[in-house]
Amino acid sequence: MRGRGAIEISEEAVSLLRAASSATIATYLAGAIPLALGVLFFWTDMARNPFAPERLHWNHSA
Amino acid sequence: MTGLLVWKSVWQAIFEARLYWQLSLSHPRRVNIVRVVAMQCALQPLSLLAIPAALVLTIPFAWTVAFFRNAGLFAALGEADPIAAARRQAGLWSRQNWYLLGLASFAALLLFANILISIVLLPQLGRSFLGIEGEFARLGFGLVNLTTLAVAASITWLFIDPLLDAVYVLRCFHGESLATVKT
Numbered sequence: 665m666r667g668r669g670a671i672e673i674s675e676e677a678v679s680l681l682r683a684a685s686s687a688t689i690a691t692y693l694a695g696a697i698p699l700a701l702g703v704l705f706f707w708t709d710m711a712r713n714p715f716a717p718e719r720l721h722w723n724h725s726a
Numbered sequence: 727m728t729g730l731l732v733w734k735s736v737w738q739a740i741f742e743a744r745l746y747w748q749l750s751l752s753h754p755r756r757v758n759i760v761r762v763v764a765m766q767c768a769l770q771p772l773s774l775l776a777i778p779a780a781l782v783l784t785i786p787f788a789w790t791v792a793f794f795r796n797a798g799l800f801a802a803l804g805e806a807d808p809i810a811a812a813r814r815q816a817g818l819w820s821r822q823n824w825y826l827l828g829l830a831s832f833a834a835l836l837l838f839a840n841i842l843i844s845i846v847l848l849p850q851l852g853r854s855f856l857g858i859e860g861e862f863a864r865l866g867f868g869l870v871n872l873t874t875l876a877v878a879a880s881i882t883w884l885f886i887d888p889l890l891d892a893v894y895v896l897r898c899f900h901g902e903s904l905a906t907v908k909t
Binding site: 671674678680687697703704711 | 727735741745749822876887895897
């Protein structure tokens with residue numbers, strides 16, 4: 665059996681997300697937002713803090 | 727960071743399961759959290775290595791992406807052997823999978839450009855129309871640095887990732903329906 669087209673299944677996915685309850689969306693955001701903020705914090709910390717490399721595990725143990 | 731990754735993977739699996747139940751018009755069941763946590767702890771760190779490696783090898787990339795997303799879903803659904811189910815579903819409709827990833831990448835690129843332009847232009851618009859003279863407005867195009875790019879990439883990911891989740895839930899739903907019809 666052939667699968668549906670990519671555009672068709674993408675449209676279905678958008679409809680599925682639009683029909684999802686706010687609790688379902690909140691379930692996703694509860695996981696994704698802390699990770700996004702954590703990655704951004706780590707990124708800026710490593711990029712701008714001159715002492716940041718000292719806190720890295722491999723530098724610490726060396 | 728590891729804790730955050732596991733946290734996100736567990737919630738993502740529950741989110742996928744809720745979408746699946748919504749699609750199959752069944753009531754949400756109780757998710758075995760311990761099982762999902764164990765499954766995601768065991769699998770998702772591997773995805774950090776396997777997905778870039780598959781991208782370099784190119785051919786198994788679409789299958790690998792589908793497999794790791796499906797595994798979380800089947801673990802949350804309480805499937806007896808989530809790895810086998812994820813592998814079975816990931817192998818279905820390869821061409822569709824590739825087109826979907828291409829489409830998602832293209833959408834992500836456009837969204838990223840839009841978000842970046844909004845981040846850069848909003849302070850200028852605020853200054854022009856409302857007279858808000860802030861740090862961001864004074865920076866002008868100096869606002870485009872690695873941190874801003876990372877913020878734009880994160881916001882893009884927050885929009886595209888749930889869409890990909892929904893896409894793979896739909897693929898699994900259609901794949902499971904196919905298996906039910908055959909038996």
